[in-house]
Amino acid sequence: MAFIVLSGFGLAILAPCIVRALKHRAVGVIALLPVGIFLSLLLAAPLIFGGEAFYSVIRWAPSLGLNLTFRLDGLGLLFSLLVSGIGALVVVYAGEYLKGRSEIGSFYLYFLLFMAAMLGVVLTDNLLALFVFWELTSITSYLLIGFDHEVESARNGALKALLITGSGGLAMLAGFVVLGQVAGTYEISKLSLSPATNAAQLTIALALILVGAFTKSAQWPFHIWLPDAMQAPTPVSAYLHSATMVKAGVYLLARLSPTFSDSPSWMYTVSIIGIVTMLAGGILALKQTDLKAILAYTTISWLGTLVMLLGWGSSQAVKAAMVGVMAHALYKGSLFLLVGGIDHETRTRDIRRLGGLWKMMPSTAILTGISALSMAGVPFFLGFIAKELLLDSALHSGYSATFAWMAPVIVVFASLMNVAIAWRLFHGIFFQKAPRVPTGVATRTPHDPPLAMQLGPLLLGALTVIFGTFPALVNSFVSSAAGAVLAHKVEVKLAVWHGINTPFLLSLSALVLGSGLYLIYAAVAKLIDRLMLPIFDRIYGGLVQMIIEGSQAVTRVIQNGTLRYYLMTILLTASLLIGYALLVPAGGIPVPQVGSPSLAEVLLSIALITTAIMITQAKGRLAAIAGLGVIGALIALFFVLFSAPDLALTQFIIETLMVIVFLLVFHFLPRFFEEFSSKAGRIRDFLISALVGITASGLVLFSTANHFTGPGISEYFIENSYILAHGTNVVNVILVDFRGIDTLGEITVLVIAATGIYAMLKFRIFGRSTTERL
Amino acid sequence: MNSVIIRTAARLMLPLLLLFSVYLLLRGHNQPGGGFVGGLVAASALILLALAGGVGDVKALFTIGLARTAMAIGLLIAFGSALLPLLMGKAFMESIWMSDYVPASVLPTEFDFGTPLLFDIGVDIVVLGMVLTVVLSLMGEVEEWRS
Numbered sequence: 025m026a027f028i029v030l031s032g033f034g035l036a037i038l039a040p041c042i043v044r045a046l047k048h049r050a051v052g053v054i055a056l057l058p059v060g061i062f063l064s065l066l067l068a069a070p071l072i073f074g075g076e077a078f079y080s081v082i083r084w085a086p087s088l089g090l091n092l093t094f095r096l097d098g099l100g101l102l103f104s105l106l107v108s109g110i111g112a113l114v115v116v117y118a119g120e121y122l123k124g125r126s127e128i129g130s131f132y133l134y135f136l137l138f139m140a141a142m143l144g145v146v147l148t149d150n151l152l153a154l155f156v157f158w159e160l161t162s163i164t165s166y167l168l169i170g171f172d173h174e175v176e177s178a179r180n181g182a183l184k185a186l187l188i189t190g191s192g193g194l195a196m197l198a199g200f201v202v203l204g205q206v207a208g209t210y211e212i213s214k215l216s217l218s219p220a221t222n223a224a225q226l227t228i229a230l231a232l233i234l235v236g237a238f239t240k241s242a243q244w245p246f247h248i249w250l251p252d253a254m255q256a257p258t259p260v261s262a263y264l265h266s267a268t269m270v271k272a273g274v275y276l277l278a279r280l281s282p283t284f285s286d287s288p289s290w291m292y293t294v295s296i297i298g299i300v301t302m303l304a305g306g307i308l309a310l311k312q313t314d315l316k317a318i319l320a321y322t323t324i325s326w327l328g329t330l331v332m333l334l335g336w337g338s339s340q341a342v343k344a345a346m347v348g349v350m351a352h353a354l355y356k357g358s359l360f361l362l363v364g365g366i367d368h369e370t371r372t373r374d375i376r377r378l379g380g381l382w383k384m385m386p387s388t389a390i391l392t393g394i395s396a397l398s399m400a401g402v403p404f405f406l407g408f409i410a411k412e413l414l415l416d417s418a419l420h421s422g423y424s425a426t427f428a429w430m431a432p433v434i435v436v437f438a439s440l441m442n443v444a445i446a447w448r449l450f451h452g453i454f455f456q457k458a459p460r461v462p463t464g465v466a467t468r469t470p471h472d473p474p475l476a477m478q479l480g481p482l483l484l485g486a487l488t489v490i491f492g493t494f495p496a497l498v499n500s501f502v503s504s505a506a507g508a509v510l511a512h513k514v515e516v517k518l519a520v521w522h523g524i525n526t527p528f529l530l531s532l533s534a535l536v537l538g539s540g541l542y543l544i545y546a547a548v549a550k551l552i553d554r555l556m557l558p559i560f561d562r563i564y565g566g567l568v569q570m571i572i573e574g575s576q577a578v579t580r581v582i583q584n585g586t587l588r589y590y591l592m593t594i595l596l597t598a599s600l601l602i603g604y605a606l607l608v609p610a611g612g613i614p615v616p617q618v619g620s621p622s623l624a625e626v627l628l629s630i631a632l633i634t635t636a637i638m639i640t641q642a643k644g645r646l647a648a649i650a651g652l653g654v655i656g657a658l659i660a661l662f663f664v665l666f667s668a669p670d671l672a673l674t675q676f677i678i679e680t681l682m683v684i685v686f687l688l689v690f691h692f693l694p695r696f697f698e699e700f701s702s703k704a705g706r707i708r709d710f711l712i713s714a715l716v717g718i719t720a721s722g723l724v725l726f727s728t729a730n731h732f733t734g735p736g737i738s739e740y741f742i743e744n745s746y747i748l749a750h751g752t753n754v755v756n757v758i759l760v761d762f763r764g765i766d767t768l769g770e771i772t773v774l775v776i777a778a779t780g781i782y783a784m785l786k787f788r789i790f791g792r793s794t795t796e797r798l
Numbered sequence: 799m800n801s802v803i804i805r806t807a808a809r810l811m812l813p814l815l816l817l818f819s820v821y822l823l824l825r826g827h828n829q830p831g832g833g834f835v836g837g838l839v840a841a842s843a844l845i846l847l848a849l850a851g852g853v854g855d856v857k858a859l860f861t862i863g864l865a866r867t868a869m870a871i872g873l874l875i876a877f878g879s880a881l882l883p884l885l886m887g888k889a890f891m892e893s894i895w896m897s898d899y900v901p902a903s904v905l906p907t908e909f910d911f912g913t914p915l916l917f918d919i920g921v922d923i924v925v926l927g928m929v930l931t932v933v934l935s936l937m938g939e940v941e942e943w944r945s
Contacts, residue, residue, distance in 0.1 A: 085889065677842055751828055752827075765890075765891060768891075777932075781935065782862070782935050
C-alpha cells in the first residue's frame with residue numbers, strides 16, 4: 025500500500041537519469057511503474073469488492089497525529105485505478121508528444137511526482153497527510169503548466185493555478201485542523217464513525233474544507249484557473265486537468281460526505297455551487313474557439329455536475345457521480361489526447377481554422393467520434409449510463425417541493441449543451457467544409473499521429489464502448505466506491521435498457537434539443553460572447569495586483585537595504601511587544617529579590633558594566649570590537665561561576681570567533697564611527713538601546729521570578745535524561761535528543777546562512793561585475 | 799600578523815586541537831562537550847592557522863570547497879540519523895541505541911552508540927564547515943583587498 029504511493033516518488037527522482045541513459049526507450053521503463061500499480065490494484069480489487077479494506081501505517085510524527093496511514097477501499101480503488109491507468113497511457117503518449125525536447129527528463133520527474141502525490145491523495149487515511157499530498161499535486165501542477173516556461177502565458181497560467189488552488193489548500197488545512205480538534209482524530213476512517221459534537225465548529229470546518237475542494241475542482245467562482253492551465257503540454261491537460269487532479273475536490277467531497285452529509289448546509293451549499301458551475305461551464309464552453317478551451321470549460325461543467333450529485337447525496341446520486349467520474353475520465357482524457365494529436369499535426373487548435381480532416385486523419389476521426397458520442401450521452405457509450413443515472417437522481421434531488429421540478433430541467437439544459445459541443449467537436453474538426461480562416465500554419469499535410477499517440481485514445485475509447493454496452497462489468501467498482509461514500513452497502517445493477525421511462529425520455533430530448541442547438545450555434549456563441557464578461561478574471565487580476573503593490577510598499581518600508589534600519593525594526597518590534605506583554609497581561613515586572621552576592625559576582629558585574637560603557641565611548645571600530653569580546657568573555661565567566669561548563673566552553677569559542685568575524689567585516693567600513701553616524705542618529709540609537717536593555721532586563725527578571733507552579737520542564741529533562749536518552753549531560757541530551765528537531769532546523773539554517781554569505785562574496789552581488797569572478 | 803612564533807605554534811597546536819575537538823564530541827553525551835562545541839574547536843584551530851600565516855596555509859589542508867562539502871555531508875548525516883528510525887518502525891528522530899539490540903556482555907563497558915551520537919557527529923561537521931566557509935571567505939576577501 026505505502027509502496028504504491030512511495031515508489032512513484034522514488035522513480036521520479038531517477039527519471040531524469042533514466043531518460044539520459046536510455047533516450048527514447050526510457051518511456052517503456054517509466055511506464056512500467058504505473059502499469060504495475062494498475063495491475064496490482066486490479067489484483068486487489070476482488071478483495072475490496074468483498075468489503076475488505078487494505079491498511080498500512082508509517083508512523084511519521086505520532087505525537088502530532090501525523091501518520092502516513094494508507095487505506096484502500098472502494099472509493100480509493102476507483103480513483104487510484106484511474107490515476108495509474110490513465111497515467112500509464114499518458115506516459116507513453118508524452119514520450120511521442122515531447123520527442124526531441126531536451127527537458128523530457130524533468131517532464132517525467134514532475135509527472136511522476138504528480139502521479140505519486142495524486143495516489144497519495146486518494147489512498148491516504150490521514151487528513152494531514154492528505155493535505156501534504158494535496159499541496160504536492162498543486163506544486164507539480166504548477167511546474168507542469170509552466171513547463172514551457174519561456175512562454176509568458178504559460179508562466180501566468182501556472183501561477184494562477186498555484187495561487188488559487190494553493191490558497192484553497194491552506195483554507196482546507198485550517199478546516200482539517202478544526203475538524204481534527206472537534207473529532208479528536210485525524211484518521212479519516214475513524215472520523216466517519218464518531219458523532220458530530222460541536223455543530224458551530226463543524227460548520228466552520230466544513231466551510232473551509234469546501235473552499236479547498238471547490239478551488240481544486242475548479243468550481244465557480246474559482247473556475248478561472250482551469251482554462252488558463254491549458255497552457256500546459258496537452259498530455260498534462262489530459263491527465264491533471266481533466267482525468268485526475270481536478271477530481272481531487274470531488275474525491276474529497278465524496279470521502280468526507282459520511283461526516284458532513286447530515287448537516288443541512290452541506291446539501292444546499294454543495295449542490296447549488298455545483299449547479300452554478302455546471303451551467304457556467306457549459307455556457308462558456310459554447311463560445312470558445314480553442315479546442316483545449318472548449319474541453320476545459322466542458323470539464324468545469326462536468327465537475328460541477330459531479331459536485332451537484334454529491335451535494336444531493338442520495339444513493340442514486342452517488343452512484344451517478346461514481347459512474348460519472350469514470351465515464352468522464354475515459355472520454356475527456358481521450359478527447360484531450362486526440363486534440364493534442366490534431367494540434368501536433370496541424371499546428372493549430374483554433375476550431376475556426378480546422379475542417380475536413382476526416383480524410384487525412386481517419387482513425388483520429390473515429391476515436392473522436394466515440395468520445396464525442398459518450399460525451400453526448402448516446403446509448404452503448406458509457407456516458408449514456410452516467411446520464412441516465414444523473415437524470416434519475418435529478419428527479420429525486422431532495423429539494424423542497426417548490427424547487428424540485430427545477431433540478432431535472434437544469435440537468436437537461438446542461439446535457440443539451442454537452443450534446444451541441446460534442447457535435448461541434450466532431451463535425452467542426454472533421455466534416456465542416458472549408459476553414460473559414462485560411463490555415464497556412466501546417467507545413468505539411470496532416471495525417472494520423474504515430475501509434476504511441478493513438479494508443480491512449482484507442483484503449484480509453486474501447487473501454488467507453490465496452491462498458492457502455494456491458495455496463496454490468498463495472499457494477500462491483502461502482503457499488504464498492506458508492507458504498508464507501510455512503511458508508512453502507514449499495515446494490516448496483518447497471519443496464520443499457522430500462523424501458524421507456526422518464527430519464528430515458530429526458531435523455532432523448534437532450535439529444536434532440538442539443539442537436540438543434542448546434543444548428544443555430546454561431547448565433548448563440550455570439551450572444552454569449554456579448555453577455556458573459558470575465559468578471560472573476562478581473563477580480564483575480566485586481567487582487568493579485570493589489571497584493572503585489574501592497575507587498576512592494578511593505579518591503580520598501582521594512583527592507584530598505586540599510587542594515588541599521590533592519591536592526592532598529594527588529595529590536596523595536598521585539599521590545600514593544602515584549603514590553604507590552606510584561607506590563608499589561610503579566611501586570612508589571614516583579615521586584616528582584618537580591619540575596620547576598622559573592623565577591624566574584626560583584627566584581628564581574630562591575631567589570632561588565634564598565635566595559636559596556638567604554639564601548640559606547642569608543643571612537644574607533646577596533647576598540648568597540650575588542651570591548652564586545654571582553655563582554656562575551658565576562659559572561660562566560662558568569663557561566664563558570666554558576667557551574668554551566670558547557671555554556672562557558674561554547675561561549676568562549678563563539679566570542680572569539682565573533683571578534684574575528686567582526687574584524688574581518690569591519691575591515692571594509694570606515695575606521696571611525698563619526699564618519700557614518702550623526703549626532704542626532706546617536707541620540708536616537710541611545711534611546712532605542714536603552715529601551716531594548718530595559719525590556720531585556722525586565723524579561724529576565726520576569727522569567728527568573730518563580731511564576732510557574734508545578735514541576736518545570738527542566739526537572740523533567742534532568743530526571744529522564746539518562747532513562748530515556750542514555751546520557752548524563754543534560755544540556756547535550758536536550759540538544760540532540762529531547763529538542764533534536766530544533767537542532768536539526770538550526771543547523772539547516774546555519775548551512776543556508778553560510779551558503780548565502782559565500783554566494784554573496786563569491787559572486788559579488790554588490791560591487792564588481794559577476795563575470796569577473798566566474 | 800606574520801610572526802614566525804605564532805605560525806609555528808599554530809602548526810604545533812593544530813593536531814592537538816583537532817584531537818581535543820574529537821574528544822569533546824565523543825564525551826559530549828555524558829560530560830561537558832558535544833558536537834556543536836567540538837565543531838567550533840576544530841574550526842578555531844584552522845582559523846588560528848589562517849590568522850597566523852594567511853588563508854593560503856589553511857587552503858593547503860582545507861579548502862572552502864571542502865568546507866562547503868562538509869556542510870552538506872554533516873547535514874546529510876544529521877538527517878540520516880533522524881530518518882533511520884523510520885526504517886526500523888520507529889518515529890522520526892526516535893533514538894536507537896546499540897545497547898537495546900546487542901547484549902551488554904558483548905559491548906565494552908560503558909560503551910554505547912546510537913542515533914543521537916550520529917546526529918551529534920552531523921552537527922559537528924556542519925558547524926565546522928559553516929564556520930570555515932564564512933571565515934575563510936571573508937579572510938580571502940580581506941587579503942585580496944589588501945593586495
